[in-house]
Each structure stands twice: as structure tokens, then as C-alpha cells.
Amino acid sequence: MSTRTAIQPGSSETVAVPRSGGLSLPFDPVLLLATLGLITCSLITVADATVDDIPGNPHYFVTRQAIYFAVGAAAAALLWRLDYSRLRELKYATYGFLIASIVAVMALGSVARGSRRAIDLPFFSFQASELGKVLLVVSLAAFMVDASRRLADRRTTSRILLLGLVPAALVMLQPDLGSALVFIAITLTILFVAGAPWQHFAALGALACVAVTLGLVVLPAAGVSILHGYQKDRLTAFLHPSKTADKAGYQQNQSRIAIGSGEKTGRGDHATQTKYNFLPEHHTDFVFAVVGERWGFAGAALVLSLYALLIWRCLRILTLSKNLYGALVAGGIVAMLLFQVFVNVGMTIGIMPITGIPLPLMSYGGSSIIATMLAIGLLQSIYAQGRAAAAGKGRVLTF
Numbered sequence: 001m002s003t004r005t006a007i008q009p010g011s012s013e014t015v016a017v018p019r020s021g022g023l024s025l026p027f028d029p030v031l032l033l034a035t036l037g038l039i040t041c042s043l044i045t046v047a048d049a050t051v052d053d054i055p056g057n058p059h060y061f062v063t064r065q066a067i068y069f070a071v072g073a074a075a076a077a078l079l080w081r082l083d084y085s086r087l088r089e090l091k092y093a094t095y096g097f098l099i100a101s102i103v104a105v106m107a108l109g110s111v112a113r114g115s116r117r118a119i120d121l122p123f124f125s126f127q128a129s130e131l132g133k134v135l136l137v138v139s140l141a142a143f144m145v146d147a148s149r150r151l152a153d154r155r156t157t158s159r160i161l162l163l164g165l166v167p168a169a170l171v172m173l174q175p176d177l178g179s180a181l182v183f184i185a186i187t188l189t190i191l192f193v194a195g196a197p198w199q200h201f202a203a204l205g206a207l208a209c210v211a212v213t214l215g216l217v218v219l220p221a222a223g224v225s226i227l228h229g230y231q232k233d234r235l236t237a238f239l240h241p242s243k244t245a246d247k248a249g250y251q252q253n254q255s256r257i258a259i260g261s262g263e264k265t266g267r268g269d270h271a272t273q274t275k276y277n278f279l280p281e282h283h284t285d286f287v288f289a290v291v292g293e294r295w296g297f298a299g300a301a302l303v304l305s306l307y308a309l310l311i312w313r314c315l316r317i318l319t320l321s322k323n324l325y326g327a328l329v330a331g332g333i334v335a336m337l338l339f340q341v342f343v344n345v346g347m348t349i350g351i352m353p354i355t356g357i358p359l360p361l362m363s364y365g366g367s368s369i370i371a372t373m374l375a376i377g378l379l380q381s382i383y384a385q386g387r388a389a390a391a392g393k394g395r396v397l398t399f
Contacts, residue, residue: 027080028317028383034310035376038361039069041291041303046364049274049282049290061283061364064124068366072373079377083385088325091142095163098135101128102170109174117174124366129171129179130358131371134378136186137332140164144194145325157200160191178355182339189335190328193318251286254279255348259292259300266296283364285356288348303362307341317379322389326382333375336360 047062054060087094105128109116118125140163147156164187168180191200258273271293273279282290291299311334318330337360344359346352358368 025081026384026387027380028313030309031313031317031376031379031383034306034313035361035373037306038303038310041306042287042362042364043069045287045290045294045362046283048294049287050364052275053283064366065364065369068124068369069373071366072370075370076373076377076380079374080380080384082381084329084378084381085323085325085385087138088142088145091139094135095139095143098128098132098139098167099170101135102132102167102174104128106170106174115174115176117176118367127365127367129174129176130365130367131374132167132171133179133182133186133336134333134371134374136164136167136183137190137329137336137375138378140187140190141325141328141332144190144328148194148324151195152197154200154203157191157196157204161187161204163187164190176356178343178357181343181355182336182357185335185339186332190332193328193331194324251280252347252350252354255286255289256350258286258289259349262293262296262300264297266292266294266299268294284358285344285354285363286348287359287363288345291362292348304345307337311338311341314379317383317386320386320390321382322386326386329378330382333379336375337372 043062043065046065047059050061051058105119105126106116109119110125112118117129118127140160143163144160147160150156164183168183168187171183172180188201188204254273258271258279261267261273262271271290273293274282274290279286279289279293288300288303291303295302314330314334314337318327318334321327321330340357340360343352343355343357344363347354347357358365360372361369
């Protein structure tokens with residue numbers, strides 16, 4: 001077996017990494033199992049929830065969802081075969097494309113429900129913020145590696161934070177509060193995994209409290225509105241759901257009714273909240289509520305268990321990475337997935353505000369599906385390269 005050399009970031013150590021040929025490149029079977037499980041759950045749920053949405057074409061949404069998964073799987077397979085470390089060299093191009101794509105959507109995108117978030121293409125709507133989550137992980141991790149020797153310097157933290165806040169601010173202007181929050185979560189996690197001092201996080205926490213106070217209390221009192229009216233209503237409606245059940249809290253109230261009515265094993269074909277469209281966005285933002293109503297606690301527990309398995313393998317892959325860059329990429333992907341799952345499921349059961357964040361690998365949507373599959377491909381690449389590097393040094397990695 002031929003080898004190539006790899007230099008560990010931050011050191012002069014050179015490691016022999018075997019080149020894997022053919023189909024011998026290793027992959028994480030548990031990560032693959034969790035991904036396939038969620039894909040299967042998504043197709044079944046979308047098919048069931050949308051069977052009556054398009055008269056005369058009951059398979060409209062599920063057919064497109066399957067195509068999105070197929071495209072995403074092909075892209076993930078390509079990334080798995082690629083040495084992810086090469087992406088570090090493209091950090092400026094990756095970050096530049098991230099900013100350019102968001103600006104392009106703001107300039108050319110179509111307006112839907114007061115937001116300009118996507119460019120309509122012949123087969124699907126391209127939402128730059130979804131792909132941008134993966135692009136931010138890849139580029140920000142590279143910038144972080146370059147600055148890894150200066151972690152104690154607060155200017156390093158400030159620069160990395162600024163690189164993350166710029167696309168977050170642009171996405172906020174669309175407006176897309178949910179994606180902006182994901183960008184911030186990714187940025188903070190990469191700083192944490194890199195080992196930024198706790199004092200920096202304490203300072204950032206204090207600044208965040210000041211910013212929230214100014215944005216939600218002081219400036220509105222002075223007549224300056226940072227958030228749109230409907231955004232403020234969504235952010236506060238979950239605190240008093242009964243008072244806003246017919247207005248801003250309607251979606252969340254219907255979601256809670258759907259999940260509650262599912263009880264232990266679900267209502268099956270009698271899932272009226274979904275069937276009669278009382279539950280809005282039942283195939284996108286509130287797809288978890290469909291699972292709860294249709295298959296009850298058992299179905300919801302299965303989906304959450306698959307997410308737990310997925311996150312566990314992400315964290316395990318982080319520890320197996322052959323270099324700091326891989327660990328930071330894996331950490332950013334963990335933040336991206338975990339934050340979206342927590343917020344989406346939380347908003348369907350009424351403990352989090354509605355922010356429009358999709359449920360990864362479950363919600364209908366080409367941009368979200370393909371972006372998440374790209375992230376899975378990166379994780380498989382990190383796993384494969386980590387095992388190859390360990391084998392080159394004569395170490396045996398545990399499962």
C-alpha cells in the first residue's frame with residue numbers, strides 16, 4: 001500500500017498516511033446506519049403528511065425528497081473519498097463563496113412571506129443559508145487552525161467571531177433569524193473546541209446580554225425596531241401560548257395538540273391535525289409534530305434515538321480526527337446538527353420559540369437535505385482519514 005505524508009498543524013511532525021484504494025477506504029457504519037434510519041423516517045413521514053396536499057399527485061413531495069437524498073448521497077460519497085484537509089487550502093474561496101451566495105439571494109431571491117431567503121431554480125429553491133452552514137464550518141475551522149498558536153490573544157477570538165457574525169448578520173437581513181442563530185452556534189463551538197480561554201466566553205456572554213437588552217428593550221422603547229413585528233411575536237408567543245393561540249401562537253398550539261393526541265402509539269390514519277391541515281408547515285418546520293401525531297411516543301422516541309446516535313458518532317469522530325482541522329470541522333457539524341434538532345423539536349413541543357429552523361434529514365427541502373448530507377460526507381472523510389493515519393502510526397482505534 002502506498003503512503004503519503006501529512007503534517008500535523010502546529011507542529012513539525014510528519015505522519016505517514018496510507019493511501020486507500022478502491023473500496024477499501026473505511027467508513028463509520030454507525031453514522032451510516034443513523035443517517036439511513038433518519039432518511040427512511042423522513043420519506044415515510046413526508047409521504048404520509050403530504051398525500052393530500054397536491055390533488056392528483058399524492059407523491060409530489062416524497063418523490064422530490066427522495067431525489068434530494070439521492071443527490072446529497074452522491075455528494076457525500078465524493079466528500080468521503082476526498083481528504084478533507086485539502087479544503088483547508090480553499091478557506092478564502094470557501095468563505096468568499098459563502099458571502100457571495102448570501103448576497104446573491106438578497107439581490108435575486110424571490111420574496112415569500114416577507115422574507116427573501118432563496119433563489120427559485122427549475123427543480124428546487126436554492127437557500128444559500130443552508131449550504132452556508134457547511135461552508136462556514138469548513139472555512140472558519142481553517143481560519144481557526146491558522147490562529148491556533150495565538151488562542152490566548154483576545155484579538156484571535158474577536159477575528160474568528162467577526163468572521164462568523166458577518167454571514168449571520170447578512171442572513172438576519174433576509175430576514176432569517178433561525179439560520180443566523182445556527183451560524184453563531186457554529187462559531188462559538190469552533191472557538192470552544194479549539195480551546196479559547198473561558199474568560200473570552202464570559203466576556204462574550206456579557207456582551208450578548210447587553211446586546212439582547214438593547215435590541216429587545218432599550219432600542220424598541222426609543223422607537224428603533226431591530227426585529228420585525230412577527231419575529232418578536234414568535235419569540236415571545238411560546239411564553240404565553242393560550243393568550244396567542246389564534247395569532248402568533250397558532251402554529252405552536254396546533255403542534256402541541258398534534259403531539260399530545262398521538263399518546264403512546266399514535267393515531268395512525270386518524271391523525272386529523274395533519275390530514276385536515278390544521279397543522280401548518282407539516283412537512284417542513286413541524287414535521288416532528290407529524291411523527292408525534294401519526295406514530296405517538298414510540299415514533300418520536302425512535303426519531304430522537306436516531307439523532308442521539310448521530311450526535312454520538314459525530315463526537316466520536318471528533319476524537320478520532322488526525323489533526324486539529326478535522327476536530328474543528330467535526331465540532332462545527334455537531335453544533336450545526338445539535339442546535340437545529342434542539343430548537344426544532346423544542347418549538348414543536350412549546351419550549352422554544354418558532355424560528356423556522358428545519359429538522360435535519362427529516363424536514364422537506366432540497367437545500368437543507370443536500371447541505372446536511374454534505375456534512376455527513378465530511379464526517380465520513382474525517383473518520384476514514386483518522387483511521388488511516390492511526391494505522392500508519394501502528395495504532396489500533398477502538399470502535
